[in-house]
Amino acid sequence: MNTHEVSPDTHHDVYSKTVFGFWLYLLTDFMLFATIFAAYSVLSGNHFGGPTQKQLFNLDHATLQTVIFLISTFTVGIAGVYTHRKKRGGAIVFFLISFVLGIVFLGMELHEFSHFIAAGSGWKKNAFASSFFSLVGMFVLHLVFALLWVIVLLVPVFRFGITARSVLRLTCLKMFWQFLSIVWAFIYTIVYLLGIV
Amino acid sequence: MSLFGRLGEHALKHDWIEYAAGVSIVGGALVVIILITYLKKWGWLWREWFTSVDHKKIGIMYIVFSAIQLAKGLIDGLMMRAQQATASGDCMGYLGAEHFQQIFTAHGVTMIFFVGMGVVFGIINLVLPLQIGARDVAFPLLNSISFWLFAAGGLYIFISLVIGVFAGTGWTAYPPLAGLKYNPGVGVDYWLWSIQISGAGSLLSGINFLVTILKMRCPGMKLMRMPVFVWATLATVVLVIFAFPILTGTIGMLSTDRLLDTKIFTADYGGNPMMYINLIWAWGHPEVYILVLPAFGIFSEVVPVFSHKKLFGYTSMVWAIAVITFLSFIVWLHHFFTMGAGANVNAFFGIMTMVIAIPTGVKVFNWLFTMYRGKVTFTTPMLWFMGFIFIFVTGGMTGVMMAIPGIDFQVHNSLFLIAHFHSVIIGGVLFGFFSGYSYWFPKFTGFRLNEKLGKYAFWFWFVGFIVAFFPLYLLGFMGATRRMNHYPAGNGWQPLFIVASIGAFLILIGVLFQAAQLYKSIKERNQNKDTTGDPWNGRALEWSTASPPPFYNFAHLPEVHSRDAFWELKKSKKDIVKRKYEDIHMPKNSMVGVNIGILSCVMGFALVWHIFWLAAITFIGILIALIARLFVKETDYYVKAEEVEQIETRSRAT
DSSP states (O other): OOOOOSSOOTTTTHHHHHHHHHHHHHHHHHHHHHHHHHHHHHHTTOOTTSOOHHHHOOHHHHHHHHHHHHHHHHHHHHHHHHHHTTOHHHHHHHHHHHHHHHHHHHHHHHHHHHHHHHTTOOTTTOHHHHHHHHHHHHHHHHHHHHHHHHHHHHHHHHHHOOOHHHHHHHHHHHHHHHHHHHHHHHIIIIIIIHHHO | OOTTTTOSGGGGOOOHHHHHHHHHHHHHHHHHHHHHHHTTOHHHIIIIIITOOOHHHHHHHHHHHHHHHHHHHHHHHHHHHHHHHHOBTTOOOSSOHHHHHHHHHHHHHIIIIIIIHHHHHHHHHHHHHHHTTOSSOSOHHHHHHHHHHHHHHHHHHHHHHHSSOOOOSTTTTOTTTTSTTTOOSSHHHHHHHHHHHHHHHHHHHHHHHHHHHHHOOOTTOOGGGSOHHHHHHHHHHHHHHHHHHHHHHHHHHHHHHHHTOOOSSOSSTTOOHHHHHHHHHHHHHHHHHHHHHHHHHHHHHHHHHHHTSOOTTHHHHHHHHHHHHHHGGGOGGGGGGGGOOOHHHHHHHHHHHHHHHHHHHHHHHHHHHHHTTSOOOOOHHHHHHHHHHHHHHHHHHHHHHHTSHHHHHHHTTBHHHHHHHHHHIIIIIIHHHHHHHHHHHHHHHSBOOOHHHHHHHHHHHHHHHHHHHHHHHHHHHTTOBSSOSOBOGGGOOHHHHHHHHHHHHHHHHHHHHHHHHHHHHHHTTTTTBOOSSOTTOOOSGGGGSOSSOOTTSOSSOOOOOSSSHHHHHHHHTOOOOOOOOOOEEEEOOOSHHHHHHHHHHHHHHHHHTTOHHHHHHHHHHHHHHHHHHHTOSOOEEEEOHHHHHHHHHHHHHO
């Protein structure tokens, strides 16, 4: 944090401004997902002769994904605690655990995508498939960014240790990851659970 | 797929009118480039403007960009008026149907996104930090990125005139017409990326200004002590934060429909085009309040100053803004009562729409009561306000008429609607901006605008508006629909169309007077100097610093004890205690914003023409620019107290 105490200037409170700004960003991202959720809800019954949710979804697969992502969110939380205590080793280890879990989740999701395409429900097939791929694809896109973000932020932490700036940035990353887990909870409920019943 | 995707020499084939437009754009750009090179100003432009993170310079760049767009949108409007004044019966007019539909689409996009949004964010950038007594916005670099994304999106309006075509779908691009099946060309793609990229910029601005307002007010400025313009901006950015992601998501799905052949808004394979119309207006209706609320804020600053009274009903003003903000999200369906959502749904949205007139009416009466028994001086900003009252109230009342679904079924998509929304957008947003422009001009340049030419400009705009748009109300009742390039002679519309085109011509004269005013004011700037920093006897904090303000805005952060902080300070006649100057913490300039703008512009262009390798390279370039920024160590610096003292004594001396 900036410790220059000469003047009470307007740039002193970088941490709280940035974290608040990032909260607002997450809110906008939530609105973006809400829009695609709305589209999915409207279109989820329009199979146009293609396979339905019941034929496609494997609830065990989705539940396993959910568990993995929740664990990764937990480890991201621990990494956040280590970050705030400026414990470099713990922060790096737990961010890396989350990273690996994220990769596993990503692999499972891509496997599911390829399974759907093979089963005749690719994104061009019908409105249901299109909106499914838009919604879950948007989630995957966010996750890819999060994974990239972990690498980009961990390199300087590894080299220079935890500075005030890296606390701020890793906190934002942690918030982003936790935001994604909330979005996934909605996807699991609205897409998978409601799709199966 | 070839190296250049869909781009080939056919992209340059146009009719002679488009060639003329293209030549004038390319020629104009060349003249500007040669002039800058000749004057050796590139380095200065790059250092002082393009890479600047100063909110005042960014605000001026927004407004200059919007002025160029306004000229372009105005020419579109004049072309449409000329077409409709002549194309009756046997005469087909001088524009082909294809070209005409591109013009009305481009006109709408230009005016809403690049004039409306541009002047709104321009004025907010200029005024807001000064009014809350801050030295900059919360995230100065993000502000620069926002501007350059906005400008990058706006460039497609011009690029599409030279290379390829623009959308011919209307400015909201409803599918399935805007889908792949019925519009496989590049026009809709230009529309998509133009709005997607500039929309991202607006969204980031929204976040930036909300943090600025909530976190950076000077000591003592409680929420209920903020100037009403700040309240209006707060409401606007809240709307941006909630509404713009809907736009991003919606046209994002339209672009996957077009790029990846998904079936979300298609008419077949189970897609639902009507959902697009719902979603686009779930953004689109808040959008009109995003545009008009800052204008309300401007008038709330202008009217008290020129009535020499404090604003009537501050608290009700704030509550009116809050209520409008809330209601603006639950009225979107009134844009398509005729879709057939059912009587109950239509009734709900109709009533909500009518309810919005109540807080708006509160505001109108508050302004009028502020004038009542005040010592009103009829300066140019005040004339724009009074023109606004007349035209905006007319537009508002016709809006309430159309809020009744039964009436709306009669006038839906007719010229009555066109007259309505031009009344509220020109009368509200543009007149508000012009009022603010003449009010705050001396603050940011150090000299006043020429009053006489400003008044001429106002009267030509005002009379021109009435002559141009009131006939459209009548034409709407007579059954004339919007977006016609030709109509039968027997229905007797032509005389009114001719009157409307005369009005458009009067507006053009008004704009020319504004250009003349700017030119003359700059030429005679030494006679009209504002040395006090407070040329109008103002009330809010922006008038407490020098004109133009130093780059750090305030040498000492102001302290506020009441509303109308500067007014109270002047009244108390307290001698300002000479305090010691201190070091000031300021952000450094950065080229990240302009680089991201250029890369996004190329990326959008590549996606329009399906040059996917180029899109990938530019996208990676954007990521690299952002990641590289993370490793920049010195992003800000301290202005030394001695330097501050020098600047302050110099500005006091002149």
